[in-house]
Amino acid sequence: MxxxxxxxxxxxxxxxxxxxxxxxxxxxxxxxxxxxxxxxxxxxxxxxxxxxxxxxxxxxxxxxxxxxxxxxxxDTLSPLTDEELRQLSHQAAQYIPPRVALYAERIGVSYGRITIRHQRTRWGSCSTKGNLNFNCLLMLTPPEVIDYVIVHELCHRKEMNHSARFWTLVASILPDYTEQKRWLREHGGVIIGRLEA
Known part of the structure; x- marks a missing residue:
């Protein structure tokens, strides 16, 4: 232990x-x-x-x-090239900010800077200052999954934890969030696995 x-x-x-x-x-x-x-x-x-x-x-x-x-x-998928990562980052920079604005209004929160990266460890994050970070590999997931990650991070603007209150808030915006959470758990590793070591 x-x-x-x-x-x-x-x-x-x-x-x-x-x-x-x-x-x-x-x-x-x-x-x-x-x-x-x-x-x-x-x-x-x-x-x-x-x-x-x-x-x-x-x-x-x-x-x-x-x-x-x-x-x-x-194992049958080729690693993502630098060009593919650039394209994914560009797509994410175009797609994610408007969705963030939409859900921020619904949740009733503000936020700071939005940053797009490619990471092996997380799909998104929210700093104590309200700055948001999203993984460009989200563009390889279904739109519903992208929305879940966005809502998840924005809900941290009210609850900076994963308490029952936090998940209740997420569910109030996305009642089926558990399906998207499960999709990421089951398929996310494959997507992140396409990053070069």
Whole structure:
């Protein structure tokens, strides 16, 4: 077991990563590396964890297989060239700012500078000053996914965390956000994998 941060621990249970924190809900997910992650409150017993994993084993198998299949197909894709990245950055610079303006008005927030980059670690970010950063590789995802990332970052202008209030705010703007979040989790690794090492 190793400390992630104060009030947050992580442990390994066979092929499942268990993250314990002060959260109230239990969330099971499969990330873009086909790793199974179970987020639970501190009080959750090992027996409860094992029961959840047993009851959701079909779901786990399905989603792990889906991500593994997507990762395998990524091996057949060529790395993005510098020219392709320039084109994606240009497309993002044209497409994303108007969507940011649209959703900022709906959410009722302001924002600062918008920056477009290509990154391996994140799809978007929001600084404490309200500056927004978006990954140009978003242009290789469905429009609904782009909107989700934009809304996600703008909601941080009201809630600079991932609390229940934050997700409630996201859901008030995009009721189906979990579908887009799942799409990124399952397919995002393939897209980012096209960046040259």
């Amino acid at each position: 190793s400390k992630l941060s104060q009030g947050h621990t992580v442990e390994q249970n066979d092929s499942v990563r268990i993250e314990r924190s002060r959260r109230r809900s239990i969330v099971l997910s499969v990330n873009s590396r086909a790793e199974v992650i179970l987020k639970v409150p501190y009080r959750t017993t090992n027996a409860e964890i094992n029961r959840i994993l047993f009851e959701r084993q079909d779901w786990i198998r399905t989603h792990v297989a889906r991500v593994q299949s997507a990762r395998a197909s990524a």
